[in-house]
Amino acid sequence: MQKVFLSILLCVFQISFAQRQDKVDFTHADVSIAIDPYLQEIKGTVLYTFETNEKVSSFFLDAKAMEFSSVLLNDKKVKYDAKENKITIFKKLEKNSTNRLLLTYKVHPSQAVYFIGWDQKETDNQIWTQGQGKYTSHWLPSFDDMTEKVEFDLQFTFDKRYDVIANGVLKKAEVSGDLKTWNYDMSAPMSSYLIAFAIGNYLKKEESTNSGIPLEMYYYPSDSSKVEPTYRYSKQIFDFLET
Numbered sequence: 001m002q003k004v005f006l007s008i009l010l011c012v013f014q015i016s017f018a019q020r021q022d023k024v025d026f027t028h029a030d031v032s033i034a035i036d037p038y039l040q041e042i043k044g045t046v047l048y049t050f051e052t053n054e055k056v057s058s059f060f061l062d063a064k065a066m067e068f069s070s071v072l073l074n075d076k077k078v079k080y081d082a083k084e085n086k087i088t089i090f091k092k093l094e095k096n097s098t099n100r101l102l103l104t105y106k107v108h109p110s111q112a113v114y115f116i117g118w119d120q121k122e123t124d125n126q127i128w129t130q131g132q133g134k135y136t137s138h139w140l141p142s143f144d145d146m147t148e149k150v151e152f153d154l155q156f157t158f159d160k161r162y163d164v165i166a167n168g169v170l171k172k173a174e175v176s177g178d179l180k181t182w183n184y185d186m187s188a189p190m191s192s193y194l195i196a197f198a199i200g201n202y203l204k205k206e207e208s209t210n211s212g213i214p215l216e217m218y219y220y221p222s223d224s225s226k227v228e229p230t231y232r233y234s235k236q237i238f239d240f241l242e243t
Contacts, residue, residue: 019062020145023054027189031140032155035199037118037127041108042139048101048150052093060088062137062144062192063105070104087141103141112138124220125162126200131193142192149189157181158199165218166197205231209238 026048033044048061063086071080071089079090093099112135117125129136134144143150156164160180168184202218205227209215215238217231 019060020147021059023056024050024052024059026050026143026148026150028151028153029142030153030155032157033140034157035127037115037125037199039108040113040115040118041106042113043106044140045102045104046141048103050099050101052095052097052099055093055095057092058088058090060086061103061141062134063087063141064107064138065110066105066107066141068103068105070102072102074100075102085137105141107139109138111135124200124222126198128198128200129196131195133193136192136195140192140195142195144192146191146193149191151186151189152192152195153186154184154195154197155181156184156197156199161201162199163202163218164197164199165202167195207235209235209242211242213238213242 028049030047031044032046033042035042050059063082065084066082066087068080068082068087071078071087073089073091081088081090087103089101112131113127113129115127129139133146136142137144152167154166154168156166157179158164160175160178164180164182166182166184167190168186171183171185173180173182198218201220203221203224204219205217207215207217215234217227217234219227219230
């Protein structure tokens with residue numbers, strides 16, 4: 001009981017201390033990133049669509065230790081200030097206007113993205129993220145405020161020999177030379193901390209719930225003997241939750 005109380009308290013603390021901005025509402029993001037596991041570097045672009053609820057002279061996104069090469073507001077260069085923890089855009093915008101913000105950046109995440117095995121030539125090299133509760137801003141300009149809900153569509157470019165798993169429905173995957181690009185589509189808004197991706201050499205067990213929702217249960221080939229006990233009750237759990 002004490003652990004549950006502490007978890008709830010931590011969540012409230014994180015929400016309380018994330019800066020909120022009620023005059024702008026971000027609604028959609030097109031994210032495209034390329035990952036270099038050996039440099040532990042992410043290069044990316046993100047195109048945000050947002051509405052203004054009031055007149056504003058500036059607004060911000062959370063962005064930890066990022067280097068921005070281009071910042072365009074409605075297809076024009078705009079004044080901005082990139083600090084250690086955020087980027088602030090300076091522009092007067094009228095109430096009830098629809099705007100597009102395009103950010104081009106690179107970053108070496110100090111946390112939230114974990115590169116496992118790339119410096120040791122392991123066979124099970126992997127990359128995975130942990131965004132909860134406000135850490136996605138270490139690799140994507142986004143929002144530590146959990147009440148800001150955005151529909152994120154995600155594109156990843158990586159070595160074609162690996163699999164990339166992420167939020168949403170995989171719409172297409174295209175190979176170009178040694179690289180492959182995965183495009184994932186979301187249909188509903190969510191908090192930034194829920195964005196996640198995993199990269200590795202996976203096999204998967206496929207099932208579906210009674211209502212037809214597909215279940216893809218991934219594992220490394222070396223862990224094939226653990227698949228049955230690990231995923232034994234997954235379908236039953238989903239069926240129970242759906243009913």
